[in-house]
Amino acid sequence: MISDEDIQALVDDELSEKDAAHVRQFIHRHSWAEERYEELVEQKRLLKQWWLEKKDH
Numbered sequence: 001m002i003s004d005e006d007i008q009a010l011v012d013d014e015l016s017e018k019d020a021a022h023v024r025q026f027i028h029r030h031s032w033a034e035e036r037y038e039e040l041v042e043q044k045r046l047l048k049q050w051w052l053e054k055k056d057h
Contacts, residue, residue: 002022002023002026002027002030002033004036006019006023006026007023007027007033007036007037007040008040009023010023010024010027010037011037011040011041011044012044
């Protein structure tokens with residue numbers, strides 16, 4: 001079973017290619033996992049944007 005931590009690790013590019021492929025397959029088969037993945041990708045994007053804006057000030 002794939003956990004939330006596995007999805008987070010995928011978003012953060014912390015998985016091997018094999019493990020990442022396994023998590024991606026799981027995400028495509030389970031809507032809750034896909035929604036969580038999309039949430040985490042958006043969260044990471046917003047945090048990166050916030051950090052860049054804060055760094056420039």
